[in-house]
Amino acid sequence: MAESRVFSKNRALGYVSNHIPLNVRYIQRRKENLIVTSVGKSFHTYGCSHFTLLTVSPSHTDDITCLSGDAYHVYTAADKNIYAWRRGNELKHTYTGHNAPVHIILPFGPNILSVDEDSIVKVWDIRTEEELLELTFNNNIFKITCMIHPLACINKILLASEQGTLQLWNINTSKKIYDFNGWQSAVTAIEQAPALYVVAVGLANGKIKLFNFQIDEVLFELVQSWGIVTSISFRTDDNPIMVTGTTQGHIIFWDLEKKKVVNELINAHFKSIAGLKFLSNEPLIVTNSEDNSLKLWDCRENKDPTLLRIREGHSEPLTCLKFYGNDGHNILTSGEDSSLRICSTIAETFNKSLGKASFDRKASKKKNSHVKDNLIMPRITEFSFETTREKDWDNIAAQHLGLGVVTTWSYDKLKMGEHKLLHDRFKKNYNANSTALTMTQCGNFVIIGFNTGHIDRYNIQSGILRATYGDKKYGAHEGAVKGIMVDSLNQTVVSAGHDCYVKFWSFKSKLNIPKQVVKLIKPIEWLKTHRESSLIALALEDFSIILMDLDSRRVVRHFIGHEAQLKDATFSPDARWLVSSSMDCTIRTWDIPSGKMIDIFQVPEACISLTFSPTGQYLATAHVENYGVYLWSNKTLFSHVSLKAIQPNAPVPSVTLPGTLSEQTDNNEEITTDNQEQEDDIYVSPEQLSEDLITMSLLANSRWQNLLNIDIVKKRNKPKDPPKAPEAAPFFLPTIPSLEFKFDLSTSDKIEDDSKIIIPQGFSNLTVFGRQLQATINSNDYTVPIDRLKSLGPSSIDIEIQSLSLDMTLSTTLMLQFMKMIKYMMETYQNFELSQAYLAVFLKSHGTIIQNDEILWKYLEELQQVQTKTWSILQEKLFFNLSVVQHLKKL
Missing domain, CATH: 2.130.10.10 (YVTN repeat-like/Quinoprotein amine dehydrogenase)
Structure with a gap:
């Protein structure tokens, strides 16, 4: 998937709750109630003790439509699928089979029940994910809005409808037990009362019915003057108190014995109460609302409810x-x-x-x-x-x-x-x-x-x-x-x-x-500044941005590209970039020194405000009709990013907004993928820029500069006491002389099962480098021995060059191949300083042998001609640069 070059999704901040009712789970091991709230495509789990955010779930494919939970799992529904989660972020089960979005989930022992918008009820086995039962209802006759499991009934569920009627079903036998006439008003909330066979039914007309479904009788009725009843809960600590929520954000407290209102929390939330729940055997009630808040209230006797804890964000975009x-x-x-x-x-x-x-x-x-x-x-x-x-x-x-x-x-x-x-x-x-x-x-x-x-x-x-x-x-x-x-x-x-x-x-x-x-040529929309650099960014009515310099008071840059009203812009901390947003739903990054656009991506909702972190680590954005802050990581701080200018007609990548779960792990993968996709755009310097230039190696000077003085260095570093042999060594394996510790297993032979004596097939005292040189006789490919020498330290290089004369049968051949290797390095104009250092050590160690061998000293003449040609090229460049520097010093 195409992504932004410069920015990768990090996470969304400021989200606490939405219109989905909360769920409270008591965890015996933690001795604490956990509160689960939905925040769009993810859900948050808070500890009730301090309202600490414990976990954030991975993002669902769609917005969460309902959630529930038991002692083991949190159950969520997104579109037509149902998910079971452990520990708040570990997906354990997925249940698929609905043909419409699911809006009710009810855990029921080893099973869960789900209801979709077509009023189809399904029963699932939690462990096997198997569908056990399906009940179908007609929305025109009985559109299910609520569902509970009465505590006094085994294998039975009570269904409530938009038409105001109720039905009692046995899911074990899949038979309807009873039809309740209802009250000609949609049921919006239903809750089990502490008394057996009694439930509280909240209606859309504001009435609350305390209903005994065993005898099909309303015990008494309460009327909520604020309209629709959104949720209901009962105290379970021997206090006859019931609370109900309203669409105006008020919480009403009812005394069930006196059958009247005992208290009202006016404007407990700024928007409709989504869910409220009394904690088990405690005078504490937790509430959430679509105003993006979660609150815990103390409701002790003879005391007005007081706010104990709160987590909230903006209640409006x-x-x-x-x-x-x-x-x-x-x-x-x-x-x-x-x-x-x-x-x-x-x-x-x-x-x-x-x-x-x-x-x-x-x-x-x-x-x-x-x-x-x-x-x-x-x-x-x-x-x-x-x-x-x-x-x-x-x-x-x-x-x-x-x-x-x-x-x-x-x-x-x-x-x-x-x-x-x-x-x-x-x-x-x-x-x-x-x-x-x-x-x-x-x-x-x-x-x-x-x-x-x-x-x-x-x-x-x-x-x-x-x-x-x-x-x-x-x-x-x-x-x-x-x-x-x-x-x-x-x-x-x-x-x-x-x-x-x-x-x-x-x-x-x-x-x-x-x-x-x-x-200026057009009316101005807004002004942004970077005081440290004296730069001023001005947005014009023609959707372009100009940069002015405060000191010279002149226009220095003009950025054209946006296709709708400009909303905001921000400078990077070093004033090298200008990031702008507009109502065309794009966020563009402009490189100020070059005046080119280096990044662009499109978001689902237009960005109306953005700001760069003073450390350069994050870009924070706010979007139309969104309550949260979206963070984007700056890729250039963590990896190499191509900042090549983007053509105006280049395709614009579409990027979704970050989720509430940090996507840092995913970002690393996206960065890798992005770099692979843009591999063609990244400039890679060739090994040789031009045929008339000399290229040096990238090795540190310490790897080749002391080769001629290696004898002095060894003498100076010689230990005062001779090394002591170990008392007992379990075995001996030859090692390769290099900066990395490696065993030399190239000459080891396979041992037959019945063999007791190891006899090498061909004995040779050539080193690894010597064998690589020997292989170049037929291949004429000197890259392998060159890379071998480049990986060794000065002492190891000296030993390898001296060891060329150890094997008397191959010494002349190996020396000739070594000289050909040096000639190859000179002719390719690469690794110039290494070729000179290696040749100096070679002549110092084998000068006498070369004088006595006609083949070697004749080839040495060819080598001298190539070296003279190479040095003349380098000398010309050096003298030219020195003359330019001397001339500039005189100016």
Whole structure:
């Protein structure tokens, strides 16, 4: 599968729960309740003691539609298949056979029951995965919505329908036992009561029936004024308390003896209650909701329910995210739920919330839900922060959709600040909106741009207006201000407007006249900056991006390629790359020095915000209608990646978003596959660049430089005491003299079963190198002996060359082949320094023999001619480079 060149999927952060009801399992060995929640294609397992995330399941092929569990397995359904998991991440069984998506799973002893959307009930053997029984129902008559196993009944299940009727079945005999008339309203929840033969039935009209199915009689009825009953649970510690959930996120507590409401948790969740469950024999209730949260409540007697533990993420899709600090451990995120959150890349327990933006923080803390809802400010569309003075005062400024007010926040105190920044000129102008903002690197000022063209500078500590840029009446730009940045020394303010102008202002000047104005060809959408490199990225309405240099104030790059509205861009820490995203669902990486696109991939949902880790390890993205943060690993930190420019008409790879389980292992495989697919694109340097160039070897100097002085080195390193022989050696095996410890088994012969004496077939005192040289007589291939010498150390090379004269019958032949090998190295213009070092050792060791042998000294003349030719080429290149260097020194 095609992948991004530069980025590989890592994992998704910020997901806790969705609309699937939770499941609680008590594990005897751990002495702890485990809570299982669905997060799309995976499920999380939390320990109830500290809400610690224990395991994350592998990703399913489709979104999880329901889940359940018993003491041994967690059961999940994705589309038409059912899966059984051990330890939260180990797949043990798969059950296939449904023709429609499964929406109910019920463990039933050694079996599990499943119901699909066609109201077909199947019974499976857990161990053998065999289908034991199938029951078919007509959706027009009896569409199954709920199913339970009554505790007092053996082999029986109670089915509830959308039509409001109930049926009792014996799955052992596959016979219907009884038909209940029902209450003309869809059954949305059903739960076994502590009393035998009694169940609580929640209806879509808000009624809860305490129903004795043994005598087909309603014991009493309760009415929930909040509408549909989403879930029901009973206390099991001898307290007659029942709780029900609502679609508004409220939890209602009922006293079954008094038959009335005893308490209400208003806005326990921001969205519909998906599931709630009392822990066995404890006054604790755990709830989850589609608002992406999981909560544990203490419900003791004579005490209002209190929140004990919580795990939560954004309850609405993200709008903006940025890495906070220089270590890359925390990501600051904002969402459509008007909240700011801290998402940790290290552990989920480090996630924190800064709260929701409120028009009146004090009033919003009161227990008046209606007032609280009305005080929530519109969603945060953009924010800016600085870490310099985070412990002294507010260090985050945020702008809101459709508001001119800019709010301040404190990262250190994890709360919203007291200041709401808005100029007096906008007190009665309700159409004024803040469209751009930035904070100075010193952490003292925040500069705000508005849709009216005005630009104001505030002191964030006191909230006092300190300066206004441009005309006080008409503003700095004729249209909306789309971007603002300040250099790191607070000398220059750069503003970009929808009027196509980029204006450079003096930070402290009171003249309100720009120092310089640059007009672009198209209106500007937004501005991003990399302060350390003085680069400014500006998005234009024609979907292109230009780069400007703050020092020269000129356009230095123009990137064209996106086909829809640009949403965001971020610089890499070294300012070498610019990563951009747009509504065409592509994420592109641009190489700034070359001005070329080096990576592109397409995602299922458009990326609306992205940020690069300060360490360069991760790219974090936020996508349309997604609640989480998606991390992508930077491949270039871990492997070689080809950064060849991509052609505009090249196919765009489509990449799915990362799952909640870390995909680091898969990434390694994907990286390997990707490199194999791009093998043709990776530049591999040839062994010889040109015929008129001399190529050196890549060996370290210590491997060849001391060959001529090896006798001196050996004498210096000679031990003071002679080596002592070992007292007893079990056996002796010859070794190969090299840097790697290897046994020489090349001369060993096979021993016959009845042989008692080992007799070699042909005795020879040639070394491995000598035999390789002997083999070149017929092959004329000298690469093997050359590679052999390159693998040896100086002492071993000296021994191998000296040993060429050991065998008197072959000494002349081997020496001649050695000289031919040196000639081959010179003629190919490769390993030049090695050929000279090897030849010097050869002449030093065998000079006398060469003088007395006519064949050898005649061939030596040919070798000298080749060496002179090779040296003249190298000498010419050296002298040319030396002359160029001397000339440059004089300039």
